[in-house]
Amino acid sequence: KDRVPLVFYWIPWVGSAVTYGTQPYEFFDNCRAKYGDCFSFMLLGRVMTVYLGPKGHEFVFNAKLSDVSAEAAYSNLTTPAFGEGVIYDVPNWKLMEQKKFAKVALTTESFIQYVPLMVDEIMKYFKTSPDFQGKKGEVDVLKSQPEMTLYTASRSLMGKDLRNMLNAKYAGWYSDLDKGFTPLNFAFPYLPLPGYKLRDKAHAHITNTYMELINKRRKESGTHERDLVDALMNNSTYKDGTKMTDQQIANLMVGVLMGGQHTSAATSSWFLLHLGERPDLQEELYKEIKDTIGDKPLQWQDLQKMTLMNNTIRETLRMHHPLHSVFRKVIHDLPVPGTKYVVPAGHFVLASPGWSMTHEEFFPNSQHFEPHRWDKLGGAGGGFKKEDNADEKEETVDYGFGKISKGVSSPYLPFGGGRHRCIGEHFAYTQLGTLLVTFIRNFKWTSKVPEPDYTSMVVLPVGPAYIKWEKREK
Ligand code: HEM
Secondary structure, three states: OEOOOEOOOOOOOOEOHHHHHHOHHHHHHHHHHHHOOEEEEEEOOEEEEEEOOHHHHHHHHOOOOOOEEOHHHHHHHHHHHHOOOOHHHOOHHHHHHHHHHHHOOOOHHHHHHHHHHHHHHHHHHHHHOHHHOOOEEEEEHHHHHHHHHHHHHHHHHHOHHHHHOOOHHHHHHHHHHHHOOOOHHHHOOOOOOHHHHHHHHHHHHHHHHHHHHHHHHHHOOOOOOOOHHHHHHHOOEOOOOOEOOHHHHHHHHHHHHHHHHHHHHHHHHHHHHHHHOOHHHHHHHHHHHHHHHOOOOOOHHHHOOOHHHHHHHHHHHHHOOOOOOEEEEEOOOEEOOOOOEEEOOOOEEEEOHHHHHOOOOOOOOOOOOOHHHHHHHOOOOOOOOHHHOOOOOOOEEEOOOOEEEOOOOOOOOOOOOHHHOOOOHHHHHHHHHHHHHHHHHHEEEEEOOOOEEOOOOOOEEOOOOEEEEEEOOO
16 A cells, blocks of 8 residues: 655755644645645655545544544643643543533523623723723724633633733733644654743643632532533533542633633734724615614524624634644554545644635635635524535434534534534634624724734734724614
């Protein structure tokens, strides 16, 4: 059996790291022109086998647990930031259970409770942030969106007490932890770098606060909020009878929050920038909101009725998938279906839904931001739709954290698929929808969409990325 062709490179070990790292989609296009959809490249001592397009999604997302491992691919990156005993620092069956534990805080009943809290946080931000004072002004979305994402997620998922603790000291810890969550970790997770020391200190401070919060809630009687803290306090016993420790629960909270932080902040940054070039869409969105709720306070049920709003998020995720590559480490020689190739154990496989979603073959006029391209799907409804998976045959599978569609051979796959599928999709749609509606109700804005920066943890606009806003006359 043959090896997948390896892209030529000059510098041993480093390989194609620079071209891949700075312009991954362009790199994939160039390799595809030479080798077709399946090729390998050298990345800092690792051999990565890329399989582009829907067949590649199937190959990577639906690969058998006995053949590939996500933890062996990601643990270097996530364990130093999240801490031990969670996500990719545990065997897969434990991750599946941890996702199930967290999902208790990600239900419709929870979202109904979260929306007014999120609106409240966003309005407070508009009132108090120096970037939103007066009748008009400008704001760097790379500053505002991470902050608004953190506040809305913390208030809803972690409760009022924790939100009230988010002061300057806390912001410093988050920022230190964040700086230690970089692609550099893939290659060097535990170097004695000053930034890494700060990261470990910040992790200790943050998880200690979470543990204090857990202890405080234990002393109070009954459960009060359907948030992540209560979910994990009441529901974190594995099927073998062992319980997660408080430190592990705190680490899981860090992991879940971080999983949503960068992805969601990047997505809202991009839609604000795109809408700044499309005043027509801002007015259409304003009309949709007026027609749906008039001047009433927003509720989660209303978001489900706002088709254009949801399609705006959908289109943003198509053009700007936050994660340009998804990896697994191969642990058993893995034949590539439909080819004569075998990927040997020790190599990595890579899928890139972000490439398919921005490719002309699957999305004509792919570089044009057009939420209306999704109109024919009709309806709205919190993100995932059956139609996203074109050849899905109603077949679902349950890995423990709820039934999910088995079909992953769609070109549109922003939340992945299979056992590692995202559990945060509906939360993300709730948070992003609430944010978008509240922005449109209060402001009009203009901007120019910057180029993407592929070198950061998630694909962000090159900064600073300003929008010029003015208050909407009501
Ligand atoms: C997994 C995307 C928001 C928590 C994933 C995966 C993708 C993804 C592509 C699969 C990764 C893989 O297969 O290797 C996104 C996007 C988001 C988003 C585009 C927002 C726009 C969130 C939020 C949360 C979250 C808000 C938490 C509330 C997770 C978790 C996993 C995951 C726990 C599972 C990891 C695993 O099983 O290996 N996400 N996500 N995500 N995401 Fe998200």
